[in-house]
Amino acid sequence: MIDPIRIALPSKGHLYEGAVDLLKAAGYKVRRASDRQYEATIGGHPRFHVVFMRPTDIVIQVQEGRCHLGVTGMDVFAEHQAEATDAVVVEPDLGYGGCRLVVAVPESWIDVTHMLDLVDLTTEFKAAGKAFRVSTKYGTLTQAHFRRWGIYHYQIIHSEGALELHPTLEIADIIVDLTSSGTTLKDNRLREIEGGKVLDSAACLIGHAPTLRELVAEGDTGPLALLLDGLDGVRASDGQLLLEVAGGPEEGHQAAAVAAYLAQHGAQHVVRGEVWDERGRSCWRVTALVAAGRLTSYQRELMKLGARRVVGLPTRFLFDAEGPPSTFDRLREHLAPHPSR
Numbered sequence: 001m002i003d004p005i006r007i008a009l010p011s012k013g014h015l016y017e018g019a020v021d022l023l024k025a026a027g028y029k030v031r032r033a034s035d036r037q038y039e040a041t042i043g044g045h046p047r048f049h050v051v052f053m054r055p056t057d058i059v060i061q062v063q064e065g066r067c068h069l070g071v072t073g074m075d076v077f078a079e080h081q082a083e084a085t086d087a088v089v090v091e092p093d094l095g096y097g098g099c100r101l102v103v104a105v106p107e108s109w110i111d112v113t114h115m116l117d118l119v120d121l122t123t124e125f126k127a128a129g130k131a132f133r134v135s136t137k138y139g140t141l142t143q144a145h146f147r148r149w150g151i152y153h154y155q156i157i158h159s160e161g162a163l164e165l166h167p168t169l170e171i172a173d174i175i176v177d178l179t180s181s182g183t184t185l186k187d188n189r190l191r192e193i194e195g196g197k198v199l200d201s202a203a204c205l206i207g208h209a210p211t212l213r214e215l216v217a218e219g220d221t222g223p224l225a226l227l228l229d230g231l232d233g234v235r236a237s238d239g240q241l242l243l244e245v246a247g248g249p250e251e252g253h254q255a256a257a258v259a260a261y262l263a264q265h266g267a268q269h270v271v272r273g274e275v276w277d278e279r280g281r282s283c284w285r286v287t288a289l290v291a292a293g294r295l296t297s298y299q300r301e302l303m304k305l306g307a308r309r310v311v312g313l314p315t316r317f318l319f320d321a322e323g324p325p326s327t328f329d330r331l332r333e334h335l336a337p338h339p340s341r
């Protein structure tokens, strides 16, 4: 039996808080003594042991099986995927840490707006005997992207940070870096070009395949299933309200009209039923799942249709038999030995 189950989380930065918050929402509260402490426990789940590392180290340690699960960036995983043959993606998008890896050029290069312009430019550099230099932390992904556009004459300058400065300091001609709001590129007078998106990334959950097979064998009440089900439930409920619309005692067709209105306006799982008020009179109630941001735009119309009360309750977990297969079931299927054809 795998014990402890070691889960690696980002120690700080863009991916740290989201990981700890998501686990907490799923019922796995990380107990870390201080932000300088690199180990932690999870309240109520003694088999889990948390270690904190940088996103790149998480991919390496999961690949080597020292950590069994890890939260990292999809960008980092994709960059190291070729070496990480024992690491598998359990969940590609945990719903936070979104960013893009992009090709950016100096704003002053007004003639360069598309990847195809780089084909010409890199050829001109080569003809003039100059190296076209690309600064990035993502050499492998950059090379694959440039190859797709037929660009071969350039030199990668590997760098770990503050790449946006490189064109100004003439360390490089262009950069391939992460962006989310776009502020850093803009503030450093750089601009994304068309066709220059290398990758969309988000925080992801990865695991060590041989260990995951053993954990999957503990079945759907084992610790891995419970953790993944918890994360699924939290993510499915994100931004959803459980709406309760109540009316009556007079009946008519109010409940049907309210249910039809909600169904037409994107609500899900619309259910109506009979309830009784404190005086024992028959009333109606409609419940549905709605996007939290839309409730206020519904409520006036619901009142006009006869509702007396509209309540939006936050949801914490959502499990839906008609929803997509669970992460645990997908993983079990993915790791199952397939008979050779």
Ligand SMILES: Nc1ncnc2c1ncn2[C@@H]1O[C@H](COP(=O)(O)OP(=O)(O)OP(=O)(O)O)[C@@H](O)[C@H]1O
Binding pocket: 010, 012, 013, 014, 015, 054, 055, 056, 057, 072, 073, 074, 075, 076, 097, 098, 099, 160, 178, 179, 180, 181, 201, 202, 203
């Ligand atoms: N705007 C953003 N800029 C950079 N990274 C982002 C952004 N938004 C989300 N991320 C994610 O955060 C990860 C980087 O996290 P952070 O900067 O905390 O780590 P780091 O210590 O620089 O990483 P490493 O150890 O890999 O150098 C990225 O790989 C990416 O997945």
Ligand SMILES: O=P(O)(O)OC[C@H]1O[C@H](OP(=O)(O)OP(=O)(O)O)[C@H](O)[C@@H]1O
Binding pocket: 014, 160, 161, 162, 163, 164, 177, 178, 179, 180, 181, 182, 183, 184, 185
């Ligand atoms: O599009 P934006 O929202 O402006 O974010 C992008 C910037 O954020 C990251 O840097 P970070 O602050 O993590 O520092 P780093 O250079 O040390 O990675 C990334 O490398 C970009 O520089």
